[in-house]
Amino acid sequence: MKSYSAQDINTILKGELIGNTKQRIEGPEQLEKAQNNHITFIGSQKYVKLWADSKASIAIVNDNLKVEPGENRALIKVKNADLAMAKILDLFNPPAPVFGTNIHPTAVIHETAKIGKDCKIGANCYVGKEVELGQGVILYPNVCVFDETIIGEHTVVWSGTVIRERCIIGNHCIFHTNVSIGADGFGYRPSDDGRGLVKIPQIGNVVIGHFVEIGANSCVDRAKFSSTIIGDGCKIDNLVQIAHNSVMGRSCIMAGHSGLAGSVTLGDGVIIGGSASIKDHTTIHSGATVGAGSGVVGDVEAGKTVLGYPAQDARDMLKQWVAMRRFMKNQ
Incomplete structure (x- = not known):
């Protein structure tokens, strides 16, 4: 079992060590649950009072x-x-699941696929025609990668994930369980006779940059034409929907249950709160923040924070909520 002294840990953090303890630390834990072999953290004033106990x-x-x-x-x-x-x-992070063999005998790999050095492919995986896996790619059991997809170096794909044909994935990405990359975009139009719906073919692909992480059960749909694009360094939570032809800049964050409709554009560093929804053909410019549960129906200026449904300037919305509360209280 790993254990570290206070001095060991401070050498790593390069902080200011105040006080001392001879107790060796065997792991991190939250304040209320920690025992004497644990290290914890206090990031704001409201938690200071918990330190004494x-x-x-x-x-x-x-x-x-x-x-x-x-x-x-x-x-x-x-x-x-x-x-x-x-x-x-990271110091106490347990090792990843172990592969008994680099390529499991039950994996189905097309003869034209190119498998990079040190790749690991788990049981019951499928790797299609002319797929390219860069060096050190890991496919955990039951992953499907369809034809002509390219996956960059050291990308990790967890079980149940499906990556459809012709997608392009960057280096050092992480896709958690049951992610869907490149399913058809949601495109339908009423038929001429008004008796049904006509499916619009979705012939584009998905392009994902480097160091992108996508949470479990999230979906990134392929474009109608051209590409749905996720920029370098984006972090996407569980249960997020990114629709066809959307474009995300670099280092954007999308929290759980949020969604982009078709052809949404996000600039760099945009933050989308949980359960927020963004209308199609909307642009949210760099550095903007969309509050949790908000509904964005129009473009958002760079650096602005919006809130509410429909979303508007957060300060204006908060003032409205305060006024409404006072009104209801006085009724």
């Missing part, structure tokens, strides 16, 4: 908070406790 021996603390270590306990003060805790979580 916590059994943790070490806490990582934002350097703007006033906290005393106590007897046989230590604090490590850092600029950002959340980022420091990420390093500790």
Whole structure:
């Protein structure tokens, strides 16, 4: 079992060690559940009061908070406790599931597929015609990669994920369980006789940049023509829908249950809160934030924060909510 002293951990974090403890640390834990072999973290003032009753021996603390270590306990003060805790979580991160053999005998790999050095392909995977897997790609059991798809180096694809034909995936991506990449976009029109719906063929693909992470059960649909694009460094939560021909810039974040309708454009660094929905053909410019549960029906300026349904400037919406609460209270 891994264990570290307070000095070991501070060497990694390069913070300010206050107090001391001889207790070796065997893992991280939240304040209320921690035991004396745990390290915890305090990232805001509201958690400071929990430190006195916590059994943790070490806490990582934002350097703007006033906290005393106590007897046989230590604090490590850092600029950002959340980022420091990420390093500790990585330090104690258990190893990934082990492959008994690099390519399982039940995997079906087309003879024209190109498999890079050190790739791992699990049981019951399917790799189609003219697929290219870069060096170190990992496909966990029951992954399907269809024809002419290209996956870059060191990308990890977890079980149940389906990547449809002609998609292009970058390096160092992570797709969690049951992700769908490249399913048909949702395109239908009423038939001439008005008695049914005509399916619009979706002949484009999906292009995903480097260092993109997509959460479980999320869907990225292929374009009607051209490409649905997700830029480098985007992070997408579980249960997110990205519709055909949408384009995401670099380092965007989409929280769970949010969705982009067709042909939405996001600039760089856009943040979409949970359960927010974005109308088709809308542009949200770089650095904008959409609050959780909001419905965006028009373009959003760069750097702006919008909230509500329909979404508008967050400050205006909050004022409306306060006024409405006062009105209802006085009725």
